[in-house]
Amino acid sequence: MMKYRSTRGDRQELASADAIIRGLAPDRGLYVPEEIPALPFAVKDMVDEPYTAFAKNIIGAFFDDYTEEEISACVKNAYTGTFEAEEIVPVRKAGDAWFLELYHGRTAAFKDMALSILPYLLTTAVKKEQDSHEICILTATSGDTGKAAMAGFADVPGTQIIVFYPNNGVSQVQEQQMRTQEGRNVHVFSIEGNFDDAQTGVKTIFNDSDFAAKLDAQGIRLSSANSINIGRLVPQIAYYVYGYAQLVKQGAIRDGEPVNVTVPTGNFGNILAAYYAKQMGLPIQRLICASNQNQVLTDFLNTGIYDANRKFYQTNSPSMDILVSSNLERLLYHLSGNDSKEIASLMQALDTDRKYEIPDAMKEKLSLFYAGSADMKETDASIGEMYKDNHYLMDTHTAVAYHVYEQYRRETGDQTPALIASTASPYKFAASVAESIGLPKEKNSFRCIDAVAEETGVPIPSSFKDLESRPILHDHVIKVSEMKDAVAGALLK
Ligand SMILES: *Cc1c(COP(=O)(O)O)cnc(C)c1O
Numbered sequence: 312m313m314k315y316r317s318t319r320g321d322r323q324e325l326a327s328a329d330a331i332i333r334g335l336a337p338d339r340g341l342y343v344p345e346e347i348p349a350l351p352f353a354v355k356d357m358v359d360e361p362y363t364a365f366a367k368n369i370i371g372a373f374f375d376d377y378t379e380e381e382i383s384a385c386v387k388n389a390y391t392g393t394f395e396a397e398e399i400v401p402v403r404k405a406g407d408a409w410f411l412e413l414y415h416g417r418t419a420a421f422k423d424m425a426l427s428i429l430p431y432l433l434t435t436a437v438k439k440e441q442d443s444h445e446i447c448i449l450t451a452t453s454g455d456t457g458k459a460a461m462a463g464f465a466d467v468p469g470t471q472i473i474v475f476y477p478n479n480g481v482s483q484v485q486e487q488q489m490r491t492q493e494g495r496n497v498h499v500f501s502i503e504g505n506f507d508d509a510q511t512g513v514k515t516i517f518n519d520s521d522f523a524a525k526l527d528a529q530g531i532r533l534s535s536a537n538s539i540n541i542g543r544l545v546p547q548i549a550y551y552v553y554g555y556a557q558l559v560k561q562g563a564i565r566d567g568e569p570v571n572v573t574v575p576t577g578n579f580g581n582i583l584a585a586y587y588a589k590q591m592g593l594p595i596q597r598l599i600c601a602s603n604q605n606q607v608l609t610d611f612l613n614t615g616i617y618d619a620n621r622k623f624y625q626t627n628s629p630s631m632d633i634l635v636s637s638n639l640e641r642l643l644y645h646l647s648g649n650d651s652k653e654i655a656s657l658m659q660a661l662d663t664d665r666k667y668e669i670p671d672a673m674k675e676k677l678s679l680f681y682a683g684s685a686d687m688k689e690t691d692a693s694i695g696e697m698y699k700d701n702h703y704l705m706d707t708h709t710a711v712a713y714h715v716y717e718q719y720r721r722e723t724g725d726q727t728p729a730l731i732a733s734t735a736s737p738y739k740f741a742a743s744v745a746e747s748i749g750l751p752k753e754k755n756s757f758r759c760i761d762a763v764a765e766e767t768g769v770p771i772p773s774s775f776k777d778l779e780s781r782p783i784l785h786d787h788v789i790k791v792s793e794m795k796d797a798v799a800g801a802l803l804k
Contacts (some may be wrong), residue, residue: 313327316343317341318640318641318651318658319336331541332542334536339434341541348372350591351372354559361398363386365552365553366428366557369591369600370385370546372547389428396412400415405703406703408728417774422456425547426546427462429536432546433470433534439640444532445470445532446534447471448472448473449516450473450537451512453578455578455630457489464494464497472599473802475501475794476500477509478788482629483757487784500785501789502708508791512794515794516640525803537610539638544580550585551585555570555586563728570729571596571725572595572597572717575709578598579637579638580602582598597725601683601684601716604685605623605631605634615669617669618666619635620666621634626686626690626706628690635665667717685711685714691746694743694765704769712731712733745759745763760775
């Protein structure tokens with residue numbers, strides 16, 4: 312059976328169900344599989360299979376303490392009737408790349424791919440482990456995770472969900488989506504700070520053992536829906552394998568030929584899933600990591616020095632406005648040859664100095680990645696050109712990825728076919744998108760949605776249709792220092 316352990320050396324080995332319930336290890340490390348399983352099928356036998364077949368097989372290979380029936384039920388519940396595209400993940404050619412459209416779920420961002428299934432994996436895990444606690448999901452969000460997690464967990468029996476998002480750090484549509492979320496078990500707080508403040512606040516609450524004991528006395532246990540939870544990460548591997556099979560099916564490559572994968576990156580979860588797909592044996596040649604102006608990862612992948620001591624920019628791709636990328640810890644663990652001592656010391660340095668440098672032997676392994684970034688002007692230009700040349704509409708995050716991909720091709724001459732992870736509906740960032748395709752400037756995003764739809768004919772996600780007029784159910788704004796009290800207030804009697 313697969314075993315999961317902490318990146319920072321805690322010796323306990325857990326089955327996946329237990330790791331999913333816990334979210335974060337007691338030594339603050341992240342749970343990682345001790346070994347990455349090989350692809351459980353030959354791609355050529357799968358090209359005509361639906362997305363759900365890929366999800367079942369890949370998730371089943373990692374979470375092998377679940378029965379086949381349990382995994383099948385989770386996949387069925389997650390992806391039946393919750394996605395607007397029949398294929399779930401359409402793969403479309405536009406310009407010089409193939410776009411893996413991951414945003415056709417309930418909240419119109421790729422977070423739905425994993426957060427549609429996490430509640431089922433978690434509640435199944437609780438049953439399997441005969442855990443009688445109520446599970447409270449604590450979530451920091453840069454805009455998309457929060458809504459997708461709420462949509463997944465709303466009114467799920469035995470769970471509560473609490474979301475913290477940065478005040479003034481999310482798009483108007485994202486904020487409206489969160490403030491109008493229904494569900495008796497849903498709690499939403501806007502914090503006076505940025506995403507990193509929210510993420511640090513949540514991690515601090517997780518690590519507060521006195522608080523955990525208080526919650527435990529009332530039968531409550533905290534867990535996470537952020538990509539620090541392995542249950543969030545593994546379902547994301549499936550779409551890279553599916554995307555590859557689609558390229559074979561569409562005749563872009565023959566089975567076994569290499570592809571490159573480009574991912575607009577913030578917390579490093581999505582691109583880590585692509586790395587896992589490669590480790591499973593999927594022929595991915597180069598992983599192209601695209602950042603916005605908060606280019607801490609670009610600098611890290613190019614130098615081996617991670618330095619979060621820098622100015623934080625609010626950009627038009629807010630879901631990537633992040634300076635401390637949690638999942639990088641998992642990559643470092645694997646690149647170090649599972650050296651948890653090394654990882655613990657690097658993460659200690661990150662805590663105290665907001666900076667670390669990896670050893671030379673690890674630096675060499677970073678060449679698997681290419682890293683680049685796009686500023687706001689380049690992002691807008693990328694959206695505009697793509698629309699003008701190909702009549703294809705990208706959101707701001709996907710546009711960051713496309714810009715970096717073009718830069719990669721110019722710099723390296725590498726013509727290997729590429730998949731681009733397309734992470735959000737253009738309507739989620741309608742104000743930027745409208746301006747980029749030459750529509751008049753307009754502050755209200757809902758007017759921009761209408762204008763973009765009229766200009767392009769691209770269908771508006773149905774969950775957006777009455778969004779503007781829905782009643783506001785959550786309007787709390789709190790300080791970072793009040794986050795723990797907010798959790799206590801929501802949960803403790
Ligand atoms: C979360 C998000 C990203 C970044 O993904 P990570 O897994 O955090 O790197 C990119 N684009 C969009 C639209 C997102 O919501």
